[in-house]
Amino acid sequence: MTSSATPSANPLRALAKAHQSPWLDFIRRSFVEDGSLARLVQDDDIRGVTSSPAIFQKAMGEGTEYDAQMRDILTHEIVSPGVLYEKLAVTDIKAAAHVLTPVYEQAHGKDGFVSLEVSPYLARDLEGTTHEAARLWADVAEPNLMVKIPATPESIPAIRASIAAGINVNVTLIFSLNAYKNVVDAWLSGLEDLKAKGGDLSHVASVASFFVSRIDNKIDAEIDRRVAAGDENAATLKALRGKVAIANAKMAYVYWQEIMQTPRWKALEDAGAQTQRLLWASTGTKDKAYSDVLYVDSLIGPQTVNTLPPATMDAFRDHGIVAETLGTDIANARQVMEDTQRLGLDLQGITKTLVDEGVQSFADAFDGLLGSVAAKQATLLGDKLTTLKTSLPADFQEAVNKGLNAWRKDGSIRRLWAKDASVWTNGPEAKWLNWLNTVDDRLNHIGDLEAFQAEVKARGFHQVLLMGMGGSSLGPEVLAMTFGKHEGFGHLYVLDSTDPQQVAAFEKKIDPHHTLFIVASKSGSTLEPNIMLAYFQDLAKRALKEKAGSHFVAITDPGSKLETYAKAEGFWKIFAGDPQIGGRYSVLSNFGMVPAAAAGVPLRLFLEDALRGVRMCDGSVPPASNPGVLLGTIMGVAATQFGRDKLTIIATPQIMDFGAWMEQLIAESTGKHGKGIIPIDDETLGGPKRYGKDRLFVYLRLATEHRHEQDEAISTLIDAGQPVITINFHNKRQIAQEFFRWEIATAVAGAFLNIDPFDQPDVESTKIETRKLMEAYEKTGKLPAEEPFAEHGPLVFFADQANAATLKGNTATAILKAHFDRVKAGDYVGLLAYIERNRETLEWIQHVRLHVRDAKTIATAAEFGPRFLHSTGQAYKGGPNTGVFLQITADDARDLPVPGTGYSFGVVKAAQARGDFDVLAERKRRALRVHIKGNLKEGLAALASALHDAL
Template sequence: MDVDQKPDAAKGANVLRDLSKFGQSPWLDFIQRSYTADGSLKKLVDEDGLRGVTSNPAIFEKAMGYGTDYDAQIKDLLAKEILSPGELYEKLAITDIKATAKVMHPVFVETKGLDGYVSLEVSPYLAFETKATADEARRLWAAVGEENLMIKIPGTPEGIPAFQEVTSEGISVNVTLLFSLEAYKNVLEAYIKGLEIRHAAGKDISKIASVASFFVSRIDGKIDGAIDRRVKEGDKDAEALKALRGKVAIANAKVAYQHYLEVMKSERWKKLAAAGANPQRLLWASTGTKDKTFSDVLYVEELIGEDTVNTIPPATFDAFRDHGKLRASLTENVDDAFKVLEQQARLGLDLDGVTKTLVTEGCASFCDAFDQLLGAVANKQATFLGSRLIEQKADLPADLKAAADAVLEDWRKTGKGRKLWAKDASVWTGGDEAKWLKWLDIVDERLAHVAELEAFASEVKAKGFSDVLLLGMGGSSLGPEVIAETFGQIAGFPKLHVLDSTDPQQVKTFENAVDLKNTLFIVSSKSGGTLEPNILKAYFFAAAEKALGSAPGKHFVAVTDPGSHMEDVAKKDGFWKIFYGEKQIGGRFSVLSNFGLVPAAAAGLDVRAFLESALRSVKEASASTPPAHNGAMQLGAILGAAATKFGRDKVTIVASPAIYDLGAWLEQLLAESTGKKGTGLIPIDDETLGAPGVYGKDRVFAYLRLTGEACPKQEKAIAALIAAGEPVVTIDLADKLDIAQAFFHWEYATAVAGSVLEIDPFDQPDVEFSKIETKKLTTAFNETGKLPPETPFATSGAFEFFADDVNAKALGQGDALAILKAHFGRVKAGDYVGVLAYIERDLKTREWIQAVRLNLRDQLKVATAAEFGPRFLHSTGQAYKGGPDSGVFLQITADDHADLAVPGERFTFGVVKAAQARGDFDVLSERGRRALRVHIKGPLEAGLAELATVIGKAV
């Protein structure tokens, strides 16, 4: 804008300032921080008679997205708070609005509240939501706190009731996006009703102002475009059509003004005016000329009239100052205006249809502009945060990138990200998903109560515990295990151990690893009814009682949902503390709730810093973050599109050695959330990367890299995969504490992927089936003293082979080599092999299973999953049974060289483990999976060595 151009001093003429002589107020459709700060805006007030300012997302996007005007405030805000792009934008915008309001306030005072306003728009995303619009208007009104503020509310059928409601509460409103006479009539009626409601309540109505923003040039853009097309096509009414070019929008505005004048004469309005009511003036919006064949000041010159406002874009503002002409044009040739509208209808130009379309397009356009605005703010934010945010980069084949981008565009257009945060189940299947979405809010909630966790940590430290032993399964154990493995023992605090097995050897190993007299036991179970935590609690409670002599409960803490069986047990047994979970968070989404935080606090982790790190990820994936800047949404779109469009449903997780255990947690999150209804993502964790040639075309690689401790071998292997065209998503963590961000990032991504897969990502039906089968077997043992008999279909040396009839028939009656050769011969391209070992998980067995799985991968060129039972039952077991039928499973069981009794039960830990293995296998068989169980008789180490040899020969 040319602020240096001055009116002719000799003549004293300024057509902008002289608009007031015709009862019209010029407002400026523009706002910018530097423009307000350097006196340019005040100069317009003083010299041009500027009476108001309007803003919109497109204006703010240009102001905030470019240059350095806002950098200092952004830097200052981000140093103090963790904000979403929407929250950051709002703080910046409110600063601008308040500054502008101060410049305009003298006009407000001079005009007794008729002019001097600056407008701030409610989120365009709310255009079709009445309650949300009203709530947002109230919130913004209070946040700005300036009497010369106008809140902009769209004149949609849903926006108009919100406008009426907040008007009755004393809020001044600029109703925007009005195109049709009918819509304008409804808005004026809503204004009058709002005033009447307030007046009837005995409240002051004299301090309320409103304008109805009636859009002009966009109408001609549509109508004239239709005219030009028909003329070009040789329409028989070509001459009549050409005569209407550039006239319909102005005629429409003049007719609307006539309605205004009629209403102002009514007794109903006179009663309100007598009580001090201000009229709702028509504001001409979209008054920049788009068609270069028309005058650049057409929509200012032709719409000058009393009690109106023209909000003028900067270029038009300058142009009108330079060569605009003044006359009372709004009331000229009114009869002709009605004739123009009649003529357009006769010629089929469909003004009514055009105005309806323009409302829809206008809302979409404002949403697009808001997306761009928030994206610009997000870019600025990311620049200033730098490595404080985890960073994500996707190297994708062109077809997968296009498919993922299509998902993101769908989410942008339909607002699914906002629906997700609104807990709208239609994002998924429309079932009960909304009941399981408290994980979205848990970081804020736990930060509000973090002092409780910090006090607990101090108490644990003061008591001098040497060890913390967490007893849990699945979601209750895998998150704490990541924390234990990532951070190790923290100085001054006990060492955190996580036991999630019923293998008697493993239970005994953990018992021997801790000092029972100085151990804090955390029993972690959401429902309190899960078998494994209950029997582990019984065992260690008895062991602690024996070691301590009395009151073992003082060494026990429970983490459980309110009202659970475990809560009753904890109270009965005098536990030191009970921490509660959130019923509306499933186990695998619970790591940032007390299920992860209580053991973290006990182990000395700075839970406040941990939660603040997580909050950065929450804010980055907020409802206000456009898909193009929402890394978690992008990740979910990639995973979902890869699986549904290209069969790339094996998510291979590669993590830097210092954060390697993230993969174990991710396995459960992905598999249990998505593996159902014959579809899903199959996570492949802890696999040493091979050359590109050992992989099929069914993988997506997720590389979680701790940037300061990246592994050179991994880096080289990842680079080779990218060069070979394999899809690789790299997520960089600058600090170990950033695993908290990674937790939420992947939770959100999994929810998005579930939507793309069209499943409910928050249930786990097949985990429950395994529990049911296990329960049948343990019940049978309690009744008879033994498990139901089973007979191997083949025996070979130290191996006994078991399978259902269908699988047994397919595998034949040969020796171990023949059976395993037949079994692995069933593996096809796109399949995966699951090695499911119900044995103690220690260094030797982990090395053994890794060697076996890598050999299978390299020979068969398929993905391989290496799992230990029963822990995987609460993790990947869901996908193996409910996911795609592409798994070939080898279950491994063995004789226990020693067993442990379960206090108060007839069965032992060995019996429970055997029942779990058999229950698991029964469900795999019932689902028609290609499954084989081999049982090792005699010494485990020798049996495993021989089995590895035979498998090597078989493939």
Template sequence: MNVIQTKPGTQDTGNPLQQLGKFGQSPWLDFIQRSFIENGGLAKLVREDGLKGVTSNPAIFEKAMGHGTDYDAQFKQIVESGNTDVSEIYETMAIDDIKAAADVLKPVWDETKGVDGYVSLEVSPYLGMHTEPTIVEARRLWKAVGKPNLMVKIPGTEPGVPAIRTAISEGINVNVTLLFSLDAYKAVLEAYIAGLEDRKAKGESVSGIASVASFFVSRIDGLIDKKIDERVKAGDSESETLKGLRGKVAIANAKLAYQHYLDVSASPRWKALEAAGAAPQRLLWASTGVKDKAYSDTLYCDELIGADTVNTMPPATMDAFRDHGVAADTLGANMDQARKVLAEADRLGLDLPGVTAKLVKDGVDAFADSFDALLGAVAAKKAAMAGDLVATSKFSIPAELDGKVNEALEAWRKDGTVRKLWDRDASVWTGKDEASWLRWLDIVDDRIAHLSELTAFQDEVKAKGFTDILLLGMGGSSLGPEVLAETFGQRAGFPKLHVLDSTDPQQVASFERAVDLAKTLVIVSSKSGGTLEPNILKAYFFDKVKKVAGDKAGAQFVAVTDPGSHMEQVAQKDGFWKIFHGEKQIGGRYSVLSNFGMVPAAAMGLDLKQFLDNAERMAKACSAATPPKENPGVLLGAFLGATGNAGRDKVTIVASPGIHDLGAWLEQLLAESTGKDGKGLVPIDGETPASPEHYGNDRVFAYLRLSDSPDAAQDAAMKALEAAGQPVVLISLANTMQVAQEFFRWEFATAVAGSILGINPFDQPDVEASKIETKKLTDAYNQSGSLPGETPFATDGDFAFFADETNAKALGQGDLDAILKAHLSRAKAGDYVALLAYVERDASTIGWIQEARLAIRDALHVATAAEFGPRFLHSTGQAYKGGPASGVFLQITADDAADVAVPDARYTFGVVKAAQARGDFDVLAERGRRALRVHIKGDLKSGLERLGAAIRKAVAA
């Protein structure tokens, strides 16, 4: 046994702290703070009190970093130097403090030949019940600090024990924390010895390795005394004996641990290691601050003084011991009394084993809670310092819903669900294949790493002098690029981006007329490469470009598709200029920050570095280390999920004019991700805000406000809704580049909401159902030259009405006005009405459908959706068929004024569109939806005018 003395000349002073050295005990300080180091306070303790070490923990750092000003200068420097997450900020500053403290204590380490002079830094408290991650973290921190007088704190939990052994075998100094029971201490001491033996067996030196076993004291008395007090109050027959045990069990427990240390130190096994230069693992008394004012404030110092021990004291306890503590050899004294105390505690059923087991669990939880508080404080300060570099969110939630949102946030915090999500743990959702669809989590870093490839492509596009870019895609392949085109417009010196996502023949022809095919870059965007629409659009435009460019047509084509897809084969065969690969582990609606969004962004001349840096800022803000209440993605997801579960399942999206198209992208993300299994969030985009009386109690409102060009009418409408008690989230974007941040925020939030709703947010079963029905119809056309016949259940001039038997029976045989009135009257409070128009989407039809939907909204006070087919099939179509059965659907089809042939196919674009409409309608009917199809024959404009008038009449009071 090695008895450590203080340096000569200090042990006879009147300072009780220095006198501890006479008895082989080292005083350490359980406190660290930058100003305390920088102003010489720590050095003064070393010099005047014989201080020999420092321990730290999250609670200590939380007070200093989150609420003081000591760290503000470095904090600001870190935030401004680049994109960092909160754990990186905390660790950078904490390690700097640990290094500085280690330098102050290095002379002590030198003087004591490595027995004392240590500073402790804790592995992440989240790892308390995980072995391998703890080992990895211990190695990383040991290397990052790079000081020989560092001790890495590892909890003495059951999973922590093998990590301790491994760390010691690798020469890492370890401070073992969270020890309460004798059995746990025995396991830890065994791990230390076994680790040294492992090292020795490898032929490596066992000298110069230090460890302490932190045995917690006062917390035991805290729980035992509470049990005693409860029994005494209840009139227990052994009340006097029980009262005699107050404040004694923890000290007795510690004394027995020390006896075990002495026994092991005398064993031949230890002597062999000692002879090889090994130092003992000293017992460290932790949690020595007195909680009960009935006891002396130096109780857990006075009674636990002995050789080869450490007492780490909080500042108040150290001050008290300096003032009136008594240094004496007490640890080995009165052992019979200590054993009697424990025997009595056992006889009286105070359950010390149960208490210590609870304290370990509570300790792990408390350390994690403290770490949450620390990281939350760091995150809040980071957000404040970042200013408008990160788009902010502000929630206005009525009390009855606010509680539900907070419950969801607290559940995510307690369960560590944010970390599980980033760890790709499918149990966050349904435990199925979700882990296979999470590559979007780190796609921003991936694209930043490959930025040079994208910028090189951008330079080549500019050099080639293209005037236009025509992107052909559907759903996730088109909606993200459309946001970029609508938000940023044409960039100087670059071609204009057009996004075509329709099989309507008039729309196809309109886009063809809008570009100069001889100077157009065509991007064919299809993840699977097997989606019908991109394939026939590619066939059509490749044929057209070939007529002006001949055999060089392929030089004007670029493909974005997953590796090995059918589209990749087509692109190779046709000599495409470039092929960019997507990620198979990213679903289409989560793909905007992958090549499906970044390739068109590059081609149109967007500043890719600035754009991706913005996306990275939000990804860092949503990191695994950011606690839920400070995590923008989790906050939004909890708001959506918890209110959705409470019946507020219509997510009404209001966006500033400069970023208006974000709503179309959000529609797909929310509807396709959450609308399934009869649950889900129904996005309502483009509904012009109205006064509060127009809305029911089934909505939440998401207001995406562009701060540098707000809309006064929108501001006023949103404030009125807040005042009326509607749940509103205001998301403020400082500039259009922060659209990149919203892409990531909403992807993350949708994944969170899916978890809270209890669904898999990464599949789309009902989209596939519509595709199957469409394929049946196009196959039938290929075989017979016509689509299968259908008979309307009623007609009225140029209008024919179609429905399944159940719906037809409910709607009767009347004229246009009667049928529409019967249909729309089925919409009740909590329902929504969706207008699904399979016609060309242009300014005229957009104006018409908007007028019609607002008439319905204002008269019936229900949410309305205004969609164009087949575009919405790859978007909101999933929620309409698989989500809650609260939709009333009016599908609108029409004769095509002119059709467009599909090269090398029997069917035309008009036939494909008709097949898609019928397939869509068949699935709606099969799912029992309230659905009516109105087909307009003849002139579309006049037909829509009459239909609009009939809708307004049908909903009029």
């Protein structure tokens, strides 16, 4: 962009004589700051500036000129890339507006404007466009701002509403005379609305941006096609090349002149209204056969604007010819329009296509812009964000790219954030999406959590015992295992079992006089937390008498039975859950944050870390740049297109418990209707030969730990062609970001699977079967009788009729061999152990699972019941029928009564195991139950020996 012509010889300045304003279709920070814009205003009489996503993309996506402001914003605020872009853009727009203020004042508010566009994503959204126009107007707060609103049918009412609100409007994407007429009516109606409520019409300016060259691009291409095909009207068609767009524009100007003579306009003019000027947009010449100033020279006329891209502006300054051409040769323009229609060039269809393409191209440019901002933001934040690296085979990566592009074109991440159920099945999904906003909500109410934390510390509790299941326990367990004990706070223990030995073990760890008891249950009617509460409340009452209630806290949804009970029992605190957040998505709500507060986790720092993850997964971030969408797309593509539905979780030691939380989130969300992703957690890494072609590996790596032994093994897997995602944590607290990333990712994967990722129908099925068994016990004093189909030493075998028929054998080894011979490539084995979960049993189940994996080259899951029923149990029953299950039960060495009932923990656990097995059988799963009689340690040794021989 140069400004070398003298004022007297400058065609740009001479446009003033024709009462046309030249505006510049370009903006860039350095261009404003170094005085270039001011020089154009001074030397060339440039009287306005327009911006667009494509222009901002080039400005913000290149170089470093925005880095300083970005750093400043990111130092003081945690914002999404969309908000960051807008702050940068508003700064530029305000700066340009200040440069043009003298023009605005000299023109008495009729020129000197700078345009800023509402989000192109809102082009078909009336309410969103209206709201955003008002918001941008308030944010920029400059009288010479024009808010750009597209002339889509959906946005026409937004134009009227904005004008009526006193907002200057630049109406964009006008291609046809009919569309322009609708724009004019909206403008007039808006002024009439403003007048009716006593507003000042004189300060409301508007332009109607009529696009020019794109019409000739389309028409000329159709003419060339028909001429090449030997059309009988070839000569006439060729004569229309390069003429239709100008003729179309002239017809719009004729209509404007007619409007200016109507009583409707005269009444508004008398009330002080400014006219809405026609603005010629898209005036750069694309066809080299035409003059590079064709769409400037041919459209000069009073009360109009021409917005010029830099190259066109330079060309017009150099050799443009200023003459009033717009109102001339109207008869010829009419003839061109008639010939266009007569020859079937379908201008109406072309202009409709151009609107659609314009909307899409602006959205595409905005995607590119926001992607560039997101990338720069991630770079500037550096170690404040976790980082994701993918190592995928070429065909896999190509499929992921296609999936990301489909999500981008469909605007799916924006629809997800808008809580639009059509992202999934168009079912009840929308009512389960408040987890999207819970971090903001908890930060807004952090005073309550911090006050509770201070009170907990002041009371000096030595232990905190959380009682819950699934989503109420697994998140807090991650916090307890990852962060350990905090100075001045009690140790956080998490109990999520009905195994009487497990309950007794936790009883030994606490002193009721110095323990804070937290019971967590969304519904308040879940069996397991209720009987845990009954047991430990009885213990506390015996120790603390009437003070027992002051040691209890409840977390539950409003109106639940637990809330009523807690009030009646005088609990110290009752924290509300959100009924529109499912349990497995609740870790960043009170279900995770109240235990975190009680354990001494630095809440504000933790939630701010989580918020960084939320903002980077925001709806403003295009899929390819969106950490959550990228991860979810990889998961969804892996499962649906490559059969890689065993998500294998590898983690370095200090963050390894995160996998247990991931298991529930992924399995319970995706495993249903015969589909699903099966998470495989804590399966010690082996060499490439140990794995089939059904795995997707996720490596969670804490960078601050010393060199990891897993690094080399992971590199070997990558070299062998296995798909691997590596997520680097720069500190343990960044687990907060990953909670949210995996929630988004799981929701996205659910969309690829075409399921509702927020229900859990098969968890409910197991609860129903358990309830039936418990009702039978309460009536008869015992569980219904069951008959084993084989018994060998301490091992007693049970199966439904169909399974038992295939498990013939005269020894335990033979039965187990028959069972595991049913394993096929692509299957997985689930070891479901209803026994105490401690160091010894964890070592036992790990040894067994690895033996199975190595013998069969299949994935293995090692789970403890009833804990897994509220986690992976959903996928085992409702997901793909690729699981081969060995359920393990045992005699209880001791049992514990449930106070206030006629049953024990052992009875509940047995009913849960049988209910679980009954549903597996009903779903035609390959399942075998082995019950250990007598001493558990000896029985497990016998089972391990038999399994070893069988495999």
